[in-house]
Amino acid sequence: MKTEFVKKEETSRNWYIADAAGQTLGRFASRIAKVLMGKHKPTYTPNVDNGDFVVVINAEKIRVTGKKLTDKVYYHHTGYMGNLKAETLKDRLEKEPEEVIVDAVWGMIPKNRLGRKIIKKLKVYRGSEHPHKAQKPEPLQLSKS
Numbered sequence: 550m551k552t553e554f555v556k557k558e559e560t561s562r563n564w565y566i567a568d569a570a571g572q573t574l575g576r577f578a579s580r581i582a583k584v585l586m587g588k589h590k591p592t593y594t595p596n597v598d599n600g601d602f603v604v605v606i607n608a609e610k611i612r613v614t615g616k617k618l619t620d621k622v623y624y625h626h627t628g629y630m631g632n633l634k635a636e637t638l639k640d641r642l643e644k645e646p647e648e649v650i651v652d653a654v655w656g657m658i659p660k661n662r663l664g665r666k667i668i669k670k671l672k673v674y675r676g677s678e679h680p681h682k683a684q685k686p687e688p689l690q691l692s693k694s
Contacts, residue, residue: 555592560599565689570610578653580691605673608646647673
């Protein structure tokens with residue numbers, strides 16, 4: 550039996566829309582990452598970007614379990630001495646809920662050139678309106694498979 554690999558030119562891209570309202574952050578992000586990488590397709594090839602575009606709406610309505618709102622802390626360093634900044638999940642959800650979802654998905658895709666290309670296919674919006682209606686995105690079924 551011969552293994553077939555998909556070339557970059559042979560891929561077909563679909564647009565999907567996913568509603569984050571009432572979804573658990575980690576489970577939602579892992580399912581989105583699977584679609585972005587193309588693992589839901591039978592033609593999945595690890596070294597080729599054959600995933601689909603995903604538009605996430607209602608990012609501010611994502612939920613988390615347990616005490617993560619107060620206990621989960623995002624850190625970043627400015628590059629200057631003594632400037633390690635910390636921000637809780639609750640504060641970040643109030644200011645920029647889009648970035649919470651992007652960071653969760655980024656943690657689940659490869660950290661290389663291909664991963665940087667994959668994350669650009671993720672579009673996240675705060676409300677239910679988005680500018681990608683011309684692409685006619687299909688609703689994404691977030692099943693556990």
